[in-house]
Amino acid sequence: MVVAPPRGPERAAAIRLASMTSAGLVSDERPRRALFKSLAYPQDSFSNVAIGIDPGRSCAAAAVADGLFIWYWSGECVDLPVTVESLIEDLAPSNVKIYVGLGPGGLEVIEMLGLDRISVYGVPEEGSTSSPFHPPLGLVEAINDEHVLAALTIAYKGLSSWPRRA
Numbered sequence: 001m002v003v004a005p006p007r008g009p010e011r012a013a014a015i016r017l018a019s020m021t022s023a024g025l026v027s028d029e030r031p032r033r034a035l036f037k038s039l040a041y042p043q044d045s046f047s048n049v050a051i052g053i054d055p056g057r058s059c060a061a062a063a064v065a066d067g068l069f070i071w072y073w074s075g076e077c078v079d080l081p082v083t084v085e086s087l088i089e090d091l092a093p094s095n096v097k098i099y100v101g102l103g104p105g106g107l108e109v110i111e112m113l114g115l116d117r118i119s120v121y122g123v124p125e126e127g128s129t130s131s132p133f134h135p136p137l138g139l140v141e142a143i144n145d146e147h148v149l150a151a152l153t154i155a156y157k158g159l160s161s162w163p164r165r166a
Helices: 008-022 031-040 077-091 106-113 139-143 146-159
Strands: 048-054 059-065 068-075 095-101 119-123
Touching (some): 031 059, 031 068, 031 077, 048 077, 048 146, 059 077, 059 146, 068 077, 077 095, 077 106, 095 106, 095 146, 119 146
Parallel strands (some): 048 095, 095 119
Antiparallel strands (some): 048 059, 059 068
């Protein structure tokens, strides 16, 4: 089976990961965890992770780690708890907070997450679809999903008081 090389931002991350892995700097048996380690390098993991969730008929989520947009997901809300827990396990951050938009379905998503060891906060959803945070590098065109962009805005709203990575 032949696998096509990644394109766009995924290609840059894959090249960075490949060069760091070959130099012996980053390794892990789980590929996504190895990718996150390479993005957090020279630290072993990210310090602060904010996960924004845009609830509704379906859910969207986005993660910002130390100020860097690193992950997004869109799917059925029932799949969200397992997806978020898997992400957090692969990121292994020092500090993680989850921000859920308090629009339709927001309280249900907070209950569904049921995470004991992680702080979950409800945040106002107003204006999240027409984000005041103009995503860099053409993310609006690359993602092309207003709910993912809303989740990213919700994450940035929560992250706004945290220190940024230099």
